Amino acid sequence: MLKMDDTFKEGIRRTTKFLSMFDVEPIIADHKDVIHDVVFDYYGRRMATCSSDQTVKIWDEDGQGKWSVTSSWKAHSGSIWRVSWAHPEFGQVVATCSFDRTASVWEEVIGDKISASNTPSRRWVRRTTLVDSRTSVTDVEFAPKYLGLLLATASADGIIRIYEAPDIMNLSQWPVQHEIANKLPLSCLSWNTSTYMVTQLLAAGSDEAATPTGKVFLFAYSENARKCVKIDTVNDITDPVTDVAFAPNAGRTFHMLAVASKDLYIVNLRGVTDATGVSKLDIQTIKFSEHMCPVWRVCWNMLATMLISTGDDGCVRLWRMNYNRQWRCAAVLKAEGSGPTYEPAPPTPTLATTASATAKFYKKGTIGNQVPWH
Secondary structure (H helix, E strand, O other), X not given: OOOHHHHHHHHHHHHHHHHOOOOOOOOXXXXXXXXXXXXXXXXXXXXXXXXXXXXXXEEEEOOOOOEEEXXXXXXXXXXXXXXXXXXXXXXXXXXXXXXXXXXXXXXXXXXXXXXXXOOOOEEEEEEEEEOOOOOOEEEEEEOOHHHOOEEEEEEOOOEEEEEEOOOOOOOOOOOEEEEEEOOOOOOEEEEOOOOOOOOOOEEEEOOOOOOOOOOEEEEEEEOOOOEEEEEXXXXXXXXXXXXXXXXXXXXXXXXXEEEEOOOEEEEEXXXXXXXXXXXXXXXXXXXXXXXXXXXXXXXXXXXXXXXEEEEOOOEEEEEXXXXXXXXXXXXXXXXXXXXXXXXXOOOOOOHHXXXXXXXXXOOOOOOOOOOOOO
């Protein structure tokens, strides 16, 4: 059995080991304007960045862990808000969206070798341009692999459009499969990667500030209506939303959705059945205000055991779940390049609470039918 001091030292050792996994290293991006999105591919060995300078850059990691630009091109005639990687089963494909009211699909093609000692040349080719939106296309994201090659876009006109490539060998054709209208302009969206409860579950957020209503919307495919419809709204979040991200489902019986807004939120979605036998969503919202400023981006790790958030404070915060299944900020990475720092630790447990948590009970005997004392 560990004593109280030993338990405290063990906690410090594990926290130090956790923080030692992270090393802050600046990368010179060479973008001429604000970088709006940074996205890793499925394996984490390639990276795509997009900027208001209207260019997209593809980065590759070498054997020493160094990142270098392998492709760069002008993709749009306006600021590029988001970039998304398709699953590698469909090849090296990315999608971009822009203020110029379009979204584009790009595919990497391999050319011939210049010489026997050189590697084949690579270039990115625009396969299609999606021009259905009449306003800025604010987000774009490929669907999970099990749904096929689907692509969803969100626009400032409040419409989500879902496109499908019927022939993955010919990416020039992307007919619209669904159009979902919303009353508020949309700023972000996220596909759910799990088939639990409903299929094609999609979340979208709005950055509209004038209306004091819920800013996160949930959509799903309805078999009866043969189309995607809105199934619920997260009414607890009324501030403008800048990012949403579904957590990968690692065997849970509920969904987790991270929301970046004035504060950070984790929304738990559970399927319940009411007295009439109708299935619906039970929505629980948890709020975190440690950033003390607007939050811009959220991202999960592959097992949904860690959540990463960034905000106007210039910090990257790493969140982990403790033994009580409560999320806590475990580390803070400074943008200036300094190493990770500890978050202020909760108060040290008292001896009574520590003893009760570690005490063991042993059977000493049996009390029979005895006459009580008077």
